[in-house]
Amino acid sequence: MYFLELLVSGIAVGSLYALIAMGFVLIYKGTGVINFAQGEVIMVAAFIAYYLTKGFGIPFLLAVPITLVATALLGAITERLVIRPMLGEPVFSVVMITIGLSIFLRSMAGIVFGHHNYILPNPFPVEPVHIAGITLSHNHIWSMGVAFCLMVVFFLFFQYSRLGLGMRATANDQDTATLMGVNIKRVYALTWGISFLVAGVAGIFLANVMVLNVGLAFVAISAFPAVILGGLESVPGAIIGGLAIGVIENLAGGYLDQMVGGGIKDVTPFAVLFLVLMIKPYGLFGTKEVERV
Amino acid sequence: MAIRSKIFCETYHEDIKLLNTYWSKAWMGLFIIGLFILPFLGDTYMVYMVNLCCIATVAAVGLNLLTGFTGQISLGHAAFLAIGAYTGTILSEGLNMPFWVTVPAGGLVAAAAGILVGIPCLRLKGLYLAMATMSFGVMVEYVLITLKGVTGGERGMYMPEVDVFGMVLNTDESIYYFLLVITAIMIVAAKNIVRTRVGRAFVAVRDRDIAAEVMGVNLTLYKVMAFALSSFYAGVAGVMYAYVMGHIHPEHFTMLHSVEYLAMIIVGGLGSILGSIFGAIFIVVIPEFIKILAQTIEEAIPAMAGKYDDEWNIAAFGLLIMLFLIFEPGGLNSIWQRLKIGFKNWPFTY
């Protein structure tokens, strides 16, 4: 029973990781870059939702789409201002740009929103759901559901839509994609917009579970293992990686913490990640890069 | 004597000399003198900042050897600094070892750790490697906090003052010379590494590792060597850090610090020793400049008084990194090279 409860709550946390990881994967799939500012976007989205609901008194259900549109716009603007000038530059430089962006966004958030702890009003019923003796909160059920829906949507999108194909082509080889008639600029803008939108979704769910402050941005770091474990370019991989990390972390916390003197919960995901990479260098579901000279 | 308008090299050996003109030797001489009288020109605070620059320089040069020259992205550089710092402190505090043991020992232990990480990471590339090294960093942080008996855990450790043959360096000014000498040795060594066979092999691995292997570069050897060298530098920087701060703690060596070192070499210029030095100084000093600028603005425009928030400082720092990469992808080093060429060819700019 104890094991089962740990497992289920692990899956619940894992679904949050999966949501965060999906944002990373989308950008990687579309542009071949890891966006280190993803956590900051999550935090900003949560703050926007907070101000809409608390500050302007907009009902939650209306605030969510506004937040998502705002974050998607932020993504498109970011792409236009800082990512597009880097078209054709090495991936590494673009990654560094996102690190700069993360520093910038974090401190701007500090200036605009202040450094206090806020609580996002909880739209879900407080009473948890009991299924077969296992307790689950509405928030977690919803986040699992949303993560799953998003996975299906994106899977279909990348597999069957023209645009999705264009995004994959761009990530694979920018030059060839351009030659084949893919409008790279549009692909980039869309990729960043969509990915920020997903980060927005994650932000709204996370701020309900955690305390909302500028430090919320660091949550993305805990999702890194999930991203890599699943493989950087696999949407289903992100979900499975997220769930796996959530469960592993929770089991480690529930069983090992008492034995090894604590704190093991935090470090286990990274240890697992390190080991997995030794065996499968491109994560569990990542595509192996074929190199030619 | 004819006027030399360009540098002409007749042999390869001449081409790769460190200082190949009289002028560059003269400038270098002046620069070194300048460094030696620096503590007399500024206050303690400035000297402390210069000390931090020295440490950052050594660490950044090390990271550049791995990331800039060999193309292996590392997000765990701070962990190697931590290993060096703790080794140095344990030797110095527990076993009372002098600096000429602690400094190389810190470097060597870190290098050993580098090899340990480097071997399993041979198959990893690009961002996956970055993530693997990041995990290593997180694990090191955990071990440092958990191994309370050895590392002091959450309490951190105290480093005694450095004793150079009976002279206790207990002020920022005196330790400055100590750091300066180590930094100089490390820079010259790095310069020599990159202009010899090893350095060329590194660059070959970075540009196309398969092609390099075909040409007879032992990939395993050179990748691991790059890891070892880079962590050696980090370890030495860690011991220097411990001597300057007098107290070390796991929180001084987190992933955010690794990111900072990465920022240094990118702003300075990947694959350039001089660039690493520029980058290190830039990242350490620029917050200071922004602050002074903000204060000047506050004093000049009364309406702006009291509007300054330290958070702006950090925002500007992030913005600067972005602007740099967008408008000057080659980093500070390429600006410097352009300036130099412009100056050399003046007034004929082409």
Add this chain to the structure above:
Amino acid sequence: MSGKAKFIKTLLMTGLLVLLTACLAMAGGRGVTDKEITLGMVLVKTGPVAALGIPQGDGMIDYMNYINEKGGINGRQIKVIWEDDGFQAPKSVAAVKKLVARDNVLTIMTTGGTNQTIANMKNISRYKIANIPNAMALEFFEPLHPYIFALGALYEWQYQVIVDYINDDLKMKDKRIGVVYTKKEYGKKGLDAIKKRAAKYNIPVVAELVLPTGAVDASSQVLALQQAGANIVITCDVLPPIISFLKTAEKYNYWPQVFGFNWATDDLLVKACGPAAKNYIGAGFVGGWADDSPGIKLVREIAAKYDRKPKLTSLYIGGVGVSMLFAEAIKRAGKNLTPDTLKAALETLRDYDTGGIFPLVTYTTKSHAPAKKVKLYKADVEKKCLVPLTDWRSPKDM
């Protein structure tokens, strides 16, 4: 030749200049003129922990402004320079050096948290910086450090008072303690103190769990505590993780008696958690915002005057208190104000009454230890604040 001579000349000149400025600085008395006293402080105001530094810094500055408006101290106005350290030791060391070398401050009222102060210890003695760190650690006053004055009851003492309370006052059968802590210094100290104390009372500690400061979720901790049957949970962690813990516990319908220490004893907790906080009891060494004591009334008056609405009221109160101690010491030091006389003046405080902000403050030449006094507060869910549960208490001698 002339070039070299010139060079030596410039070298000598600069050397002389440095000496001269140094002498001038000495003669003027550091940071003190007839009209003005310059004080410094190093406290975090950027980054993820800024929420902790800002209210305290605001409180310190507001009190000094309040004093200035009343005519200053001994005819001198007080200027406070606030340097940010981002909660990082190297930056804190840099800030201390800047304040002393550039801004020439009389003293630095606080040098930040535990790590930052420890990293600064050598500089504190070298530059004679009398300061009250914004943290509690035994090595601040044991052995006596000549320039560090400890702020409030040690974490150990706070937890001892809590366990004493659990044993003596808490009406509950079959007490079983679970500890939730973080891998920070205060977490470890708290855990050890709880275990030792509980063993003396024969109260079993049935679970020890880590709750990291940035935890996404506290489910595994809550479940493990439930599993172990803990009906009392003592937390050794700061506000945000405790808020998530209480909310998660509410979700699992787990209602133990929860205790926390001074960094988690703030009205914000009750505001943030709502009904989930109903079983919360926190320890603190400052008065509560709603208290009726003269000191707290003054704090509320100052906050209203400077239009502050501190989110973390306990820290603002503490900030005003620290400034009050320094103002008193500066007054006692009189006209001849130097780092040494300031330190000596702080050591003359005997049972100094801050009007309920702190317990009575005593520093002597032999001991800079803080008062061993802690107050327990209980969450009042209706009023959305903490209300005092006990008066000042000391850990019992055992």
